[in-house]
Amino acid sequence: MRLSRRSLLASAAAVGGTAALAARPARAQQATLKVGVLTDMSGPYQDLAGPGSIAATQMAIAEFTAANPGLRVEVVSADHQNRADVAAGTARQWIDRDGVDLIIDLSNSAVALAVSGIGREKNKAVVATGAATSDLSGRACNANTIHWVYDTYMLAKSTGGAMVKAGGDSWFFLTADYAFGHALERDVSEFVRNSGGRVVGSVRTPFPGTTDFSSFLIQAQASRAKVLGLANAGTDTINCIKQAKEFGISRSMKVAGLLVFLSDVHALGLDVCQGLVLSESFYWDLNDRTRAFSSRYSPRMQGKRPSMVQAGNYSCVLHYLKAAKEMGYAQAKADGAATIAMMKKIQADDDCFGAGAIREDGRKIHPAYLFEVKAPSESKGAYDYYKVLGTTPGDEAFRPIAAGGCSLVRS
Amino acid sequence: MMGFSRPQNIAFWVMVAAIMIAPAILYPVFLMKVMCFALFACAFNLLIGYVGLGSFGHAAFFGMGAYITAHTAKVWGLTPELAILAGGTVAAGLGLVFGWLAIRRQGIYFAMITLALAQMNYFLCTQWEFTGGEDGIQGVPRGYLFGIISLKSDLAMYGVVAVIFVAGFLLIHRIVHSPFGQVLKAIRENEPRATSLGYRVDDYKLMVFVLSAAIAGIAGGLKSLVFGIATLTDVNFPMSGEVILMALLGGMGTIFGPVVGAAIVIAMQNYLAPFGAWVTVTQGVVFVVCVLAFRRGLVGELAARRRLSL
Numbered sequence: 091m092r093l094s095r096r097s098l099l100a101s102a103a104a105v106g107g108t109a110a111l112a113a114r115p116a117r118a119q120q121a122t123l124k125v126g127v128l129t130d131m132s133g134p135y136q137d138l139a140g141p142g143s144i145a146a147t148q149m150a151i152a153e154f155t156a157a158n159p160g161l162r163v164e165v166v167s168a169d170h171q172n173r174a175d176v177a178a179g180t181a182r183q184w185i186d187r188d189g190v191d192l193i194i195d196l197s198n199s200a201v202a203l204a205v206s207g208i209g210r211e212k213n214k215a216v217v218a219t220g221a222a223t224s225d226l227s228g229r230a231c232n233a234n235t236i237h238w239v240y241d242t243y244m245l246a247k248s249t250g251g252a253m254v255k256a257g258g259d260s261w262f263f264l265t266a267d268y269a270f271g272h273a274l275e276r277d278v279s280e281f282v283r284n285s286g287g288r289v290v291g292s293v294r295t296p297f298p299g300t301t302d303f304s305s306f307l308i309q310a311q312a313s314r315a316k317v318l319g320l321a322n323a324g325t326d327t328i329n330c331i332k333q334a335k336e337f338g339i340s341r342s343m344k345v346a347g348l349l350v351f352l353s354d355v356h357a358l359g360l361d362v363c364q365g366l367v368l369s370e371s372f373y374w375d376l377n378d379r380t381r382a383f384s385s386r387y388s389p390r391m392q393g394k395r396p397s398m399v400q401a402g403n404y405s406c407v408l409h410y411l412k413a414a415k416e417m418g419y420a421q422a423k424a425d426g427a428a429t430i431a432m433m434k435k436i437q438a439d440d441d442c443f444g445a446g447a448i449r450e451d452g453r454k455i456h457p458a459y460l461f462e463v464k465a466p467s468e469s470k471g472a473y474d475y476y477k478v479l480g481t482t483p484g485d486e487a488f489r490p491i492a493a494g495g496c497s498l499v500r501s
Numbered sequence: 502m503m504g505f506s507r508p509q510n511i512a513f514w515v516m517v518a519a520i521m522i523a524p525a526i527l528y529p530v531f532l533m534k535v536m537c538f539a540l541f542a543c544a545f546n547l548l549i550g551y552v553g554l555g556s557f558g559h560a561a562f563f564g565m566g567a568y569i570t571a572h573t574a575k576v577w578g579l580t581p582e583l584a585i586l587a588g589g590t591v592a593a594g595l596g597l598v599f600g601w602l603a604i605r606r607q608g609i610y611f612a613m614i615t616l617a618l619a620q621m622n623y624f625l626c627t628q629w630e631f632t633g634g635e636d637g638i639q640g641v642p643r644g645y646l647f648g649i650i651s652l653k654s655d656l657a658m659y660g661v662v663a664v665i666f667v668a669g670f671l672l673i674h675r676i677v678h679s680p681f682g683q684v685l686k687a688i689r690e691n692e693p694r695a696t697s698l699g700y701r702v703d704d705y706k707l708m709v710f711v712l713s714a715a716i717a718g719i720a721g722g723l724k725s726l727v728f729g730i731a732t733l734t735d736v737n738f739p740m741s742g743e744v745i746l747m748a749l750l751g752g753m754g755t756i757f758g759p760v761v762g763a764a765i766v767i768a769m770q771n772y773l774a775p776f777g778a779w780v781t782v783t784q785g786v787v788f789v790v791c792v793l794a795f796r797r798g799l800v801g802e803l804a805a806r807r808r809l810s811l
Contacts, residue, residue, distance in 0.1 A: 171781075174730050175724070175728050178730060179771065183528050200639075200730075200732050200734075207640045268627045268634055268635070298624075
């Protein structure tokens with residue numbers, strides 16, 4: 091980890107240094123934009139986002155500025171420590187003091203909501219790629235924020251709906267006993283029922299602090315449901331997956347994780363995760379374009395493959411720069427809301443998510459995929475983890491625009 | 502003035518001058534955060550430094566103050582001063598309950614009871630509707646002071662935070678140096694003797710516990726207005742730990758120690774943020790060095806070396 095960060099910094103400095111040297115004699119009056127990556131560098135999301143998010147951002151900038159030498163883009167980054175107050179303080183300082191024009195990543199819902207509000211107040215652009223809460227394009231939406239990559243609605247819809255279509259028609263839920271867990275269970279249940287499946291039961295696990303899920307897992311097993319839905323997140327989910335494996339539950343039931351990412355599967359290993367079902371909007375091995383992106387990304391990150399959040403940062407920065415070029419860099423620097431409006435107007439297309447669009451409420455639209463984790467024998471090498479079980483097209487994957495309660499939507 | 506010793510008097514005016522000059526050099530939002538936490542640390546220090554009661558659950562009061570202030574300002578539309586007052590009042594009420602239970606025990610048992618109660622409070626906050634669970638209360642308006650002066654600009658807010666901080670600081674100093682404070686120190690030094698002299702020790706302890714909780718609640722309320730958010734971070738255990746670190750680093754039982762400690766800890770969090778994981782590592786190293794090398798804290802050590810009372 092230490093080595094990787096150091097070499098990352100070194101390469102960043104090298105790239106920045108050579109860019110500065112090359113640019114200086116060419117043109118004195120060069121447009122400059124500044125991107126702030128506010129991510130988790132030390133907590134539970136550092137593998138999902140973290141250093142990889144910064145690398146992906148630098149990749150997008152390097153590719154764009156290579157084709158558009160009239161622009162210089164600087165990157166600053168900071169650790170939000172999963173604390174909204176730290177994030178809010180950093181974001182304010184970036185905007186007030188350092189002239190940051192775009193803040194991205196925000197891999198924590200409370201952090202994303204706080205920074206989104208600051209972006210609105212100061213009229214800068216905010217793109218949340220790492221946050222889950224669908225409120226960002228619903229009740230808490232604003233004209234300066236776009237929610238990229240995924241949200242809780244998409245995960246529930248893809249995992250709930252597509253799973254039933256793939257044969258998993260009876261569900262049992264293990265739900266973390268707090269608002270987030272309840273909401274997740276409610277949303278997924280609705281999609282399961284709408285697709286013709288049924289929910290045979292659920293059990294609430296105390297939150298926070300449950301580490302032993304054995305009694306709940308046995309209850310789940312006794313229900314004879316085909317699918318065990320994990321309506322929880324983070325370490326709760328990790329513990330459930332491990333213990334489900336130990337109890338042999340993953341042999342009789344399909345375990346569906348609602349907030350599980352490639353980095354979690356990588357950390358747990360295929361032996362523990364095999365058969366696990368989950369949803370993401372990006373996987374490095376989906377098609378030629380995602381593979382091409384990943385093979386450009388890997389050398390920057392010591393062979394690691396990008397997660398969907400990291401891919402999202404690449405995708406949104408590229409799109410932001412395209413929009414800024416379209417409207418003129420000076421205008422983009424001056425008016426965050428106008429830049430976001432331009433991003434909504436122009437067609438989105440990149441290697442990671444393919445062609446897509448951004449809705450009026452700030453929701454980026456692209457397909458969602460239901461994956462099953464491969465058995466160790468099926469995997470052909472490092473990071474060959476998923477097989478596709480189902481695809482939800484973009485226009486169905488996200489919450490209908492009228493149902494979110496976003497004030498930007500004219501009814 | 503105010504019962505300051507000469508060096509305290511000088512230090513106080515240096516601090517006031519620093520508060521006035523600093524926003525010209527440093528980022529005002531950062532300074533406001535420092536003052537909020539300094540007030541919180543002073544409130545904590547009132548208990549541990551002057552009565553010898555080490556509370557491990559002070560985040561409960563800080564966080565509750567933040568939640569109540571945020572809720573009343575955002576949903577009820579109270580003006581900022583009333584919202585902060587509401588936060589302080591609820592925190593004092595909570596302090597009354599916690600204190601009533603906790604002061605029956607001493608030392609580690611006292612610490613454990615406060616910790617347990619604070620964790621219960623944290624658990625409630627994750628469940629309660631009005632706290633917004635994981636997402637917290639977002640977009641809290643700074644509003645208009647007394648319904649007239651807009652606090653939207655950072656400098657206006659800075660003025661309010663500075664005035665409340667200095668007032669809270671002086672209040673704590675006054676409490677410590679009043680006859681009431683003398684009794685508190687007597688309890689710290691020898692509780693049975695204070696009892697034998699005819700003081701109702703439990704009443705004194707409860708009283709100071711409530712005062713400390715109220716000031717912590719006001720600090721939390723201020724913070725929620727400065728940043729416009731109140732989240733679970735404010736009520737969670739690491740916050741209780743952080744305030745202990747601040748008091749320890751600066752010097753427990755000195756009036757300026759917690760202020761210095763808060764400034765150092767917040768500066769570390771702020772200026773080390775670009776280095777990612779190193780924040781927590783550095784905090785740990787600083788803590789260990791402090792405990793090993795200068796056990797009385799920075800200000801405490803300085804005071805002891807120079808034989809001053811700070």
